[in-house]
Amino acid sequence: MTLADVAKLAGVSVSTASKALNGKPEVADATRARVRHAAAELAFHPNPLARGLISGRTxxxxxxxxxxxxxxxxxxxxxxxxxxxxxxxxxxxxxxxxxxxxxxxxxxxxxxxxxxxxxxxxxxxxxxxxxxxxxxxxxxxxxxxxxxxxxxxxxxDDEGGARLAAEHLISLQRRHVGHITGPVLYRAARDRAAALRQVLHDSGLDLAGGEPLHGEWSRRWGRHAAHMLVTADPDVDAIFCGNDQIADGVCEALTNLGRHVPDDVAVVGYDNWETLAADCRPPLTTIDLNxxxxxxxxxxxxxxxxxxxxxxxxxxxxxRLVVRESTGPSPRRPSAAVRA
Amino acid sequence: MTLADVAKLAGVSVSTASKALNGKPEVADATRARVRHAAAELAFHPNPLARGLISGRTxxxxxxxxxxxxxxxxxxxxxxxxxxxxxxxxxxxxxxxxxxxxxxxxxxxxxxxxxxxxxxxxxxxxxxxxxxxxxxxxxxxxxxxxxxxxxxxxxxDDEGGARLAAEHLISLQRRHVGHITGPVLYRAARDRAAALRQVLHDSGLDLAGGEPLHGEWSRRWGRHAAHMLVTADPDVDAIFCGNDQIADGVCEALTNLGRHVPDDVAVVGYDNWETLAADCRPPLTTIDLNxxxxxxxxxxxxxxxxxxxxxxxxxxxxxRLVVRESTGPSPRRPSAAVRA
DNA sequence: CTGAAAGCGCTTACAG
DNA sequence: CTGAAAGCGCTTACAG
Missing domain, CATH: 3.40.50.2300 (Response regulator)
Structure with a gap:
């Protein structure tokens, strides 16, 4: 189906058919209607190659x-x-x-x-x-x-994301927030760590463990680093993780250490990688990058x-912050009613 | 840059330039060389829209x-x-x-x-x-x-994949192979279960637990079903899982139950979802779908x-079968030397 | 308001 | 072996 077919069916010239279909003002209403009709009848779609050849746009x-x-x-x-x-x-x-x-x-x-x-x-x-x-x-x-x-x-916005996480944890009354994240050579890791520190600082808090723990972006590192952090600062009551895999490993390690997530330690991930974050135990609060x-x-x-x-x-x-169960709304006050 | 520019630079007509560049045999070698030269000099690329308009192929x-x-x-x-x-x-x-x-x-x-x-x-x-x-x-x-x-x-090839997994487990001397997988309404789940049964049957074995355990494609289901299976058949020494998430949950549950993977129970996943399978504890043997x-x-x-x-x-x-640590090569004979 | 003509960049019979 | 001409499907000055 070409424009010529449409023109013939509508009884006009190809140029008039083109103008009619392209909404040019100089076409008589009745003509335009006839052409449109014909185009619809023939299921005409203009050839984009021909158009592109002329317009230079594809x-x-x-x-x-x-x-x-x-x-x-x-x-x-x-x-x-x-x-x-x-x-x-x-x-x-x-x-x-x-x-x-x-x-x-x-x-x-x-x-x-x-x-x-x-x-x-x-x-x-x-x-x-x-x-x-x-x-x-x-x-x-x-x-x-x-x-x-x-x-x-x-x-x-890495800094903004880290700020969301940090402010969320602080709003939950957490005072000992640690940070377990990826390699220091990733700018994302550095930017988020810096933003976290800034927010903590503004609230008069220090980073639990003193320094962010930089490692791999893996669950394995999360497990390992959680042990390190709990040893270094037994009072830690929240951990902001550089991605969801790390957070997953952190949750697992904390549970094995007898620390309840979120009652004892709240955990926030990063990335909102659905299949992981929603299937973690407990499901992860995390930052969605949009x-x-x-x-x-x-x-x-x-x-x-x-x-x-x-x-x-x-x-x-x-x-944006996606809140799930790894940061409970009522810290240290697990409700038996809710659990039942 | 158009073919006309190339033709002009080479001192030939557009049609000759076209033939020269398209390897038509009727062009003199010297002419072809000149045209090619010109095209290279101008970094000429034929306009695919124009070509497509003619050939009808894009x-x-x-x-x-x-x-x-x-x-x-x-x-x-x-x-x-x-x-x-x-x-x-x-x-x-x-x-x-x-x-x-x-x-x-x-x-x-x-x-x-x-x-x-x-x-x-x-x-x-x-x-x-x-x-x-x-x-x-x-x-x-x-x-x-x-x-x-x-x-x-x-x-x-779901049946083939399941066969690979089943034969691998049998080659490791496992006699009590269970199956934890996704919803029965997925053809993949049904086909794999059927193939597994067939292989077991051909080796004179029955499915541990009697029936495949159908549930969600999730880690959560893996954890849950592993408990069920171990209860139903305490002798289970291998579990073939419908995907890597399930296998991940199975490994976690088995470990928590005090069963060593792979020494006590070998686990095979499905999909070879790298970030998960390689980061699981232990890393998963699994089927890659290619x-x-x-x-x-x-x-x-x-x-x-x-x-x-x-x-x-x-x-x-x-x-293809990707062997990792969740199916140890020497079942029930953990070597202290290897572990050290 | 409508249509004949030129042209987008190329290829392919066709004539020479 | 080379080139002038027609044409792919469309749009856009231009003439009427």
């Missing part, structure tokens, strides 16, 4: 990731995909798998495919080299920050850039 | 999923993406999120975008209604089987179909 954006399989890519991708759908755009996906040859190859491929813009999805939220000079269309960086401040980066929204915000800004409204700099998108 | 395939966020979509997607890269094709991604309106909308969108073919990714491996009649290009179903046997479905390969096989068959070699029916792609 209504397609390229999403370049470094590690699709990682924990953070998927939710962002979902958000992007969904937001693009609302704009009648599609996403072409390329996973460079951390390999710079692949990355350059994909950039060339996507540019050759005439994508209207790029979203570059980082695998960690550390700084990464800008790729913008290789790309002739607008680019938005998501999750991982571009090293070039002239680029636009949409990031998760990664889908991150993807949606990226699309929003990319669309603006395509319309000529470019933004630069860093946008930190807030997370 | 070198793009549509990937329609029902739940991208699920545990199984991502690996398949990775395999598809990678395999397509080798064929110089791209993937456009659409997630219907289980909504049939969205699904139909996306099908229309992708068809309008002139994708050369579809891959339809199921969220569960149960039968699903065929969508092929709405799609005028070749379709391959992956992970979830199409209800129409005239379609091609590439599936994980989902990336599933995606690659789908692309292979789709490419063949695009070349006119269509296949139909069901292909079951084998998984």
């Amino acid at each position: 209504r397609t954006i390229g999403l370049l990731t470094d590690e699709l399989g990682g924990r953070f890519s998927m939710p962002v991708l979902l958000g992007v995909e969904n937001a693009l759908g609302n704009e009648e755009m599609s996403v072409v996906l390329c996973d460079a798998r951390g390999d710079s040859i692949r990355r350059q190859h994909y950039i060339r491929t996507l540019v050759a495919r005439q994508v209207d813009g790029f979203i570059i999805l980082g695998e960690s939220n550390d700084l990464r080299p800008s790729l913008t000079r290789d790309i002739p269309v607008p680019v938005v960086y998501v999750y991982g920050e571009s090293g070039d401040p002239g680029d636009l980066s949409i990031l998760a 990664l889908e929204q991150l993807g949606a915000v990226a699309v929003e800004h990319l669309s603006a850039a395509l319309d000529g409204h470019r933004t630069t700099g860093v946008i930190r998108h807030p997370g | 070198r793009t395939i549509g990937l329609l999923t029902d739940e991208l966020g699920g545990r199984f979509s991502m690996p398949v997607l990775l395999g598809v993406e990678n395999a397509l890269g080798n064929e110089e094709m791209s993937v456009v991604l659409c997630d219907a999120r289980g909504d049939s309106i969205r699904r139909q909308h996306y099908i229309r969108t992708l068809v309008a975008r002139q994708v050369d073919g579809f891959i339809i990714l199921g969220e569960s491996n149960d039968l699903r209604p065929s969508l092929t009649r709405d799609i005028p290009v070749p379709v391959v179903y992956v992970y979830g089987e199409s209800g129409d046997p005239g379609d091609l479905s590439i599936l994980a 989902l990336e390969q599933l995606g690659a096989v789908a692309v292979e068959h789709l490419s063949a179909a695009l070349d006119g070699h269509r296949t139909t029916g069901v292909i079951r792609h084998p998984g």
Whole structure:
């Protein structure tokens, strides 16, 4: 079905049919109606290749990731995909798998495919080299920050997330808050630790154990570090963990040590990795990064850039606290009624 | 940069330039060399929209999923993406999120975008209604089987996977093998249970506890069911679990019951969900579904179909056993030397 | 308000 | 072996 078929059925020229369907004002109402009718009857969909050839726009954006399989890519991708759908755009996906040859190859491929813009999805939220000079269309960086401040980066708000967790624990009257998290070389780990300390400091509190415990992002490390922390500071009554896996291990270790979660020690995770957080014993209070929204915000800004409204700099998108049982609402006062 | 620029630089006509670059035999060697040179100099990439407009092929395939966020979509997607890269094709991604309106909308969108073919990714491996009649290009179903046997479905081999697990346990001299798995309404759960029973039967063994324990796909269920199974059959010396989360819960419960894994009870999971299986205590022996390969096989068959070699029916792609510590190599004979 | 013409960037008969 | 012409499906000045 081509526009020519529609035009013929409607008894007009191809150019008139085009204008009618594209809402140009110079078409007579009756004509427009006839053309629309014909188009509907033939289930006509304009060929996007032909349109793209003329307009130079393909209504397609390229999403370049470094590690699709990682924990953070998927939710962002979902958000992007969904937001693009609302704009009648599609996403072409390329996973460079951390390999710079692949990355350059994909950039060339996507540019050759005439994508209207790029979203570059980082695998960690550390700084990464800008790729913008290789790309002739607008680019938005998501999750991982571009090293070039002239680029636009949409990031998760690590400090804000840590603050949410810290304030939640303090509101529960916890006074001895420890921190078990990932490697110190991750900016996310450092930023969250700093924010936690700041909030504690503002409340006149010190970090339980004196220093954050930096290790792996694993359950194993959570188990191990929980032992260390309880030994170092037996009064600890709350632990803020760098991710949900660590928190899971912490809960397990605390339980094995005879400490009740949350009555004796409240535990907060990070990431809200559903399958883990909800299935933990007890289910984890945690910080959701709102990664889908991150993807949606990226699309929003990319669309603006395509319309000529470019933004630069860093946008930190807030997370949210998800309260589950690992931080009980009434500390040290387990209600028999509730438990029954 | 257009072909016209290349032609001008090489001093030939556009049509000759086109033939030279496309390897047509009728071009003089010297001319071809000059054109290639010019193209390289200008970093010329033919406009795929123009090519697509002529050829009717876009070198793009549509990937329609029902739940991208699920545990199984991502690996398949990775395999598809990678395999397509080798064929110089791209993937456009659409997630219907289980909504049939969205699904139909996306099908229309992708068809309008002139994708050369579809891959339809199921969220569960149960039968699903065929969508092929709405799609005028070749379709391959992956992970979830199409209800129409005239379609091609590439599936994980559940029976084969269960057999691998069962044979592994039997080779370790286990005689009392129990099965804790997901809801009976999942075909995967039923198929695996049946295959396990068959293997046990062939070895003259019965299922420990008499019946498979069907419940949720969760750690919580694993913990609970492990208690049940040990009570029902205290001699149980191996448990094959329907997924890694269940296996994780089983390991935890067994340990709390004072049963050593694997010395007293060997445990096998399913899915090889890396972050979980490797971080479990002990690390899980499990079945990897080879989902990336599933995606690659789908692309292979789709490419063949695009070349006119269509296949139909069901292909079951084998998984593989990944041995970790939850099935020790020397049952009931823990070596002090090894442990030290 | 409508339609004939040119053109987006390329490929492919066709003529020379 | 090379090039002028037509055409893929559409849009957009331009003329009427």
